Amino acid sequence: xxxxxxxxxxLIVLYMxxxxxxxxxxxxxxxxxxxxxxxxxxxxxxxxxxxxxxxxITSETVRNxxxxxxxxxGRETLLYFEGHISPAIKEEINTYxxxxxxxxxxxxxVQGNYYKSTSGEYEAHLIAKDRETNLVEIxxxxxxxxxxxxxxxxxxxxxxxxxxxxxxxLF
Numbered sequence: 124x125x126x127x128x129x130x131x132x133x134l135i136v137l138y139m140x141x142x143x144x145x146x147x148x149x150x151x152x153x154x155x156x157x158x159x160x161x162x163x164x165x166x167x168x169x170x171x172x173x174x175x176x177x178x179x180i181t182s183e184t185v186r187n188x189x190x191x192x193x194x195x196x197g198r199e200t201l202l203y204f205e206g207h208i209s210p211a212i213k214e215e216i217n218t219y220x221x222x223x224x225x226x227x228x229x230x231x232x233v234q235g236n237y238y239k240s241t242s243g244e245y246e247a248h249l250i251a252k253d254r255e256t257n258l259v260e261i262x263x264x265x266x267x268x269x270x271x272x273x274x275x276x277x278x279x280x281x282x283x284x285x286x287x288x289x290x291x292x293l294f
Contacts, residue, residue, distance in 0.1 A: 132162050132170045133179075134208050135216070137201040140180060140193035142220055145228050145255075149182075149189040155219055161212075185236050233282045235275030240264065245271035249278045251286055259286050 139152055149171060156167055171191065174180040179197035183190045193201070220227070232252040240246045245268050249261045265271050278285070 128162070129166070129170060129173070130204075131207065132156070132166065133174055134201065134204055135161060135212060136170060136174060136191075137179060137193060137197050138205065138208055138213065139216055140191060141198060141201055142216065143224070143227070145252075146183075146190040146192040146231055147227065148231060149191055151227055151230065152191060155216070159215060185234055188231075190231060233279055235278040237268070237271035237275055239268070247271045247274040247278075249275070249282070251282050259289065 135156065136152060139155065140147060152171070153164065153167055156162060157164060162170075171180070171182070174197070175182045178194055179200055181192045181194055183192075234250045234252070235247065237245050237247045242264075244264045244266055247261075247263045247265060247270075249259075249263070251258045263271075263274060265274065
């Protein structure tokens with residue numbers, strides 16, 4: 124068995140990211156690990172930072188969400204050390220994904236971000252994905268940051284009906 128609890132926490136994060144074919148947000152990983160009382164928030168942040176620095180996972184921040192993905196090196200490490208994760212923990216993770224995969228995938232498949240363009244306006248960049256395929260990608264130029272932020276927030280709530288509207292109007 125592992126002597127260092129941090130190593131176990133790292134393996135748990137790698138195992139979680141390896142079990143899905145989409146990126147997970149740091150909040151999604153945290154929700155599961157903290158709910159199960161495996162460790163505390165600060166230790167988990169250290170684990171995620173260590174995994175990122177050692178290039179076993181990638182971390183990309185989009186607006187206020189940090190998206191995590193396992194790297195090939197992370198998969199290789201997990202393959203070598205996966206036996207150090209107890210069957211009970213693996214079963215809890217697998218059950219969690221069976222019960223929540225649709226919601227988890229849906230949460231990360233809709234992305235909205237904005238930035239200030241060189242013209243001085245703001246651009247809201249909106250994406251809806253299915254796995255790694257972009258179903259729709261829209262960039263809207265707007266005059267203020269507040270409008271751009273509002274568009275991104277509303278995209279999270281209304282993306283399906285907007286996508287359906289576009290499809291019905293264009294086909």
